[in-house]
Amino acid sequence: MLQQSGRTLASQPITLLPVSASVTAPEEAVAGSVIEVEWEGPDNPKDYITIVEAGAPEGSYTDYTRTSRGSPLTLTAPDALGNFEIRYVLQQSGRTLATQPIRLTPATAQLMVNAPIVPSGEFQVEWTGPDNPKDYITIVEAGAPEGSYTDYVRTSRGSPITLEAPQEPGDYEVRYVIQQSGRTLASLPVSVGAGEVSLALEGTPEAGGVVTVNWQGPGRYEDFIQIVAADAPEDADAIREARASQGSPLQLFAPASPGPYELRYKASDSGEVLARLPFSVE
Incomplete structure (x- = not known):
């Protein structure tokens, strides 16, 4: 074509032939999961494979992957239930060249x-679930709207994951949330608060001797039973300490000098002293 006049300067006939394609995927998949799809087709520029509701109009798409990625490729299924179709779509016209039915089933x-x-403390959550891309576990106030979150960790980190508790005691929920839709797949009611924490001594400790402590509390690895100087500040270094995870009763070496001291149950991750007991070393 001559641009200046629009005149055809040369011409040759060409016949366009039919093109075919195929897609192969599981007949069922879990809602929101990653699906592997094998395909054959022309692989024209920007052709793609997608998943849509059964009977959706031509050119419809949700998650899709270009055929230029090769075969097999992956799609993320919608967080929905029922009958869907995997389609090979020609980008140029939006025409579906091949299709396969697939049924999406519930995830648990x-x-x-x-x-x-403990308030502001760390705690572990064990979980099982679909582990879809970017799914996460979070802790929120009891009854919070769908999609709410505070501290969260992606399920891709594995199980267990570690979350940070809210600062305020009260009733909360730990939730498994599907990132794609914000839907809560599982919820567990929890209480944030140390519960009853108490300390008691056996006998009267002597300087250089042994202090035997009976205690009640969370008993986490992050927690310590400490001996500090009387009236020591919250962040004071301990004279003696042992992890609460050693169980009750536990023993500590008594300070070398007689005098007034304080026994503390301290949550080291939050720095909060959950219980204290003044005592004297003779």
Whole structure:
């Protein structure tokens, strides 16, 4: 074509032939999961494979992957249930060149928290679930709207994951949330608060002797039973300390000098002293 006049300067006939394609994927998949798709087709520029509701109009798409990525490729299924289709789509016209039905089934998840949850402290959550891309576990106020979150960790980190508790005691929920839709797949009610924490001594400690402590509390690895100087500040270094995870009763070496001291149960991750007991070393 001559641009100046629009005149055809040369011409040759060409016949366009039909093109075919195929897609192969599982007949069922879990809602929101990653699906592997094998395909054959022309691989024209920007052609793509997508997943849509069964019977959706031509040119419809949700998650898609260009055929230039090769075969097999992956798609993320919608967080929905029922009958869908995987389609090979020609980018140029939006025409579906091949299709395969697929049914999306419900996903399930479970959550477990063993230890008491101390305000501002860290706690572990064991979980099972689909582990879809960017799914996460969070802790929110009881009854918070869908999609709410505070501290969260992606499920891609594995199980267990570690969360930081809110500062305020009260009733909360640990949730497994599907990132794609913000839907809560599983919820576990929890209470944030140290519960009952107490300290008691056996006998009267002597200088250079042994202090035997009976205690009650969360008993986490992050927690310490400490001996500090009387009236020491909250962040004072301990004269003696042992991890609460050693169990009750536990023993500490008594200070070398007689005088007034204080026994403390301290949550080291938050720095909070959960219980204290003044005592004297003779």
